[in-house]
Amino acid sequence: MHAYYEALFAAFGPQHWWPGLTRFEVIVGAILTQNTSWSNVSLAIENLRRNRLLTVSAIASIRSSRLQRLIRPSGYFRQKTKTLKAFVRFLQTEYAGSLTQMFKTPTLTLRRQLLAVRGIGPETADCILLYAGKHPVFVVDAYARRILERHGHTTATASYEDIRAIFERSLAPDSAIYNEFHALIVQVGKQFCRPGVPRCGQCPLNRFLPQIPESSS
DNA sequence: TGCCAGGCCGGGT
DNA sequence: ACCCGGCATGGC
Numbered sequence: 001m002h003a004y005y006e007a008l009f010a011a012f013g014p015q016h017w018w019p020g021l022t023r024f025e026v027i028v029g030a031i032l033t034q035n036t037s038w039s040n041v042s043l044a045i046e047n048l049r050r051n052r053l054l055t056v057s058a059i060a061s062i063r064s065s066r067l068q069r070l071i072r073p074s075g076y077f078r079q080k081t082k083t084l085k086a087f088v089r090f091l092q093t094e095y096a097g098s099l100t101q102m103f104k105t106p107t108l109t110l111r112r113q114l115l116a117v118r119g120i121g122p123e124t125a126d127c128i129l130l131y132a133g134k135h136p137v138f139v140v141d142a143y144a145r146r147i148l149e150r151h152g153h154t155t156a157t158a159s160y161e162d163i164r165a166i167f168e169r170s171l172a173p174d175s176a177i178y179n180e181f182h183a184l185i186v187q188v189g190k191q192f193c194r195p196g197v198p199r200c201g202q203c204p205l206n207r208f209l210p211q212i213p214e215s216s217s
Numbered sequence: 218t219g220c221c222a223g224g225c226c227g228g229g230t
Numbered sequence: 231a232c233c234c235g236g237c238a239t240g241g242c
């Protein structure tokens with residue numbers, strides 16, 4: 001898949017996802033962006049920032065009713081309030097509230113622990129590991145799935161782990177590459193690989209297609 | 218105006 | 231092990 005990465009980077013350049021933010025802010029963003037556009041998440045994050053609530057202790061002590069109100073723009077606000085609460089409870093119980101301690105845990109062990117937190121599934125766990133902890137796990141999302149399927153590298157029934165294996169076995173375990181690659185996939189996916197868009201237009205990945213869609217009659 | 222977004226859970230088969 | 235309905239807001 002490295003050729004895909006090169007093609008995307010050449011086309012879009014560095015995406016600098018989540019730059020200059022604290023690890024906890026990245027985690028909050030990873031939870032709030034579940035099936036939600038970033039413009040909505042951004043409104044919720046700003047509400048939290050304005051109220052100086054982007055810390056573990058603040059989220060731990062805030063009343064759920066107030067947290068719900070503040071993150072409301074990001075959608076699923078009752079669910080996500082529970083998830084944020086569950087995560088900080090996990091962090092305080094298992095790691096005395098220290099992200100530094102948490103991220104010292106071996107990747108596979110920590111991944112299992114994160115998946116046990118209610119509201120954190122595979123993509124969110126991997127986002128936290130990669131973008132907040134710099135652990136080399138490849139983040140799979142709906143776009144990565146769709147792109148691989150359209151390019152004939154997998155089938156529609158492939159699981160999250162199947163897709164992840166395709167990327168991880170063909171790339172060195174480099175968190176900087178994984179970071180950029182996932183962001184680039186989201187970028188190209190938004191433009192050229194949305195559900196209702198059958199053709200790929202000027203997608204920079206077109207040259208990797210097994211056949212040219214235009215020429216089929 | 219409807220459809221969609223950087224998913225996940227719980228109950229049912 | 232999969233399948234499906236529910237969860238919710240703001241943007242285009």
